[in-house]
Amino acid sequence: APSDTNKRRVTILGSTGSIGTNTLDVIQQLGGQDTFDVVAVTGNANVALLAEQAKAAGASLAVTADERRYDDLKQALAGSGIAAAAGRAALLEAAAMPSDWVMAAIVGTAGLAPTLAAARRGADIALANKECLVSAGSLFVEAVAAGGGRLIPVDSEHSAIFQALEDDQRHAVERIVLTASGGPFRTWTREQMAGVTAAIARAHPNWSMGLKISIGSASMFNKALEMIEAKHLFDVRPDQIEVVVHPQSVIHSMVGYTDGSVLAQLGCPDMRTAIGYALTYPARPRLNVDRLDFAKLARLDFEAPDEERFPALRLARTALERGGAQGAIMNAAEETAFNAFVDGRIGFLNMADIAELVMDAMAGWPAATTMEDVFATDAEARRQAGEVIAKMEMAA
Ligand code: NAD
Ligand code: MG
Incomplete structure (x- = not known):
């Protein structure tokens, strides 16, 4: 058997989601713990699944982003020898733990900071979390390059x-x-x-x-x-x-x-094909x-x-032509509008209306030159989207 040091060390950010569970399936198909050393897995609300995954994969650390669920996670992992942690700082620590490959599969802008932490230490980044690229754009690409890892799309x-x-x-x-x-x-x-x-x-x-x-x-x-x-x-x-x-x-x-x-x-x-390619690139795995x-x-x-029926495509075109911070603004406004739609506060078509209003209102917003700029732009676009949503609710 190969010694531990020959195993590919992998981290899965967002392991409990759709991409995360498919990633663990691919890892299992390709030899599981004989081939891979799963360093850390992270999730959010579903700590029962997170604990189960951590045990099955033999992970060293499991992190829930939700601090209120720390006790549940700790209890679920009791006696397993797997460390439990919770909160945003713990998420960053999981991302920063040494590993060769990181699946970035947190949903939304919540994934940006942890994925960046992984990129900066030079891990290969298998990117499912497209929002972090839309939001931070070339700054994100540069951060991966500066760290020395590869950026492999999922x-x-x-x-x-x-x-x-x-x-x-x-x-x-x-x-x-x-x-x-x-x-x-x-x-x-x-x-x-x-x-x-x-x-x-x-x-x-x-x-x-x-x-x-x-x-x-x-x-x-x-x-x-x-x-x-x-x-x-x-x-x-x-x-x-x-x-x-x-x-x-x-x-x-x-x-x-x-x-x-x-x-x-x-x-x-089947996303497992793209996940497997990102995991073994430039080789191709044998997948079931x-x-x-x-x-x-x-x-x-x-x-x-x-x-006309799908204005989101027109908005993306606008964002691409305007450049600057418009990608981050579109992404933040859309995510805010998506949350309001899921909560039943606005209608389906309002999501594009909100994104367009905020993109236009912030058309002169300067392009980000640092990650702090990206987070500030994101926060301002969310604030403005929140205002638009509140007005829509009042009018309804
Ligand atoms: P999902 O909702 O099924 O899973 C999201 C994961 O992120 C879960 O592990 C969840 O616990 C975690 N999470 C949620 N909120 C969090 C927070 N605030 N902080 C930390 N972690 C949090 O989503 P998904 O479908 O697996 O998608 C994940 C990413 O992959 C998204 O960016 C999506 O666009 C992208 N993607 C998904 C697919 C797919 O087939 N599902 C295909 C292409 C790209
Ligand atoms: Mg896609």
């Missing part, structure tokens, strides 16, 4: 592009084409969408995912975030980023080259996931995205 679209991008052919890239499923409301009118609840909006046709990204797929705000994510990951101009609706979610995205060639990555909609059956598939459909 988002299925960006993993596809990463796989279709040849390093020595970057100069010949003409465009990248992000595919979008169109979500559950792909064929709906705005009138139909106006009255939907979070329970309806979260039902995705192809992928099983966390709440925020499921709602983001329905509003296409997820694709809006992904357009900005792509700009920073692949260093392309806004006019080189295309979106095409592809309801089957089989083509995960494509790269178009100057000779007219288009390279695509295909697969069944469904294989595509082309005869059964029979056809692949495409349609142009509709920016």
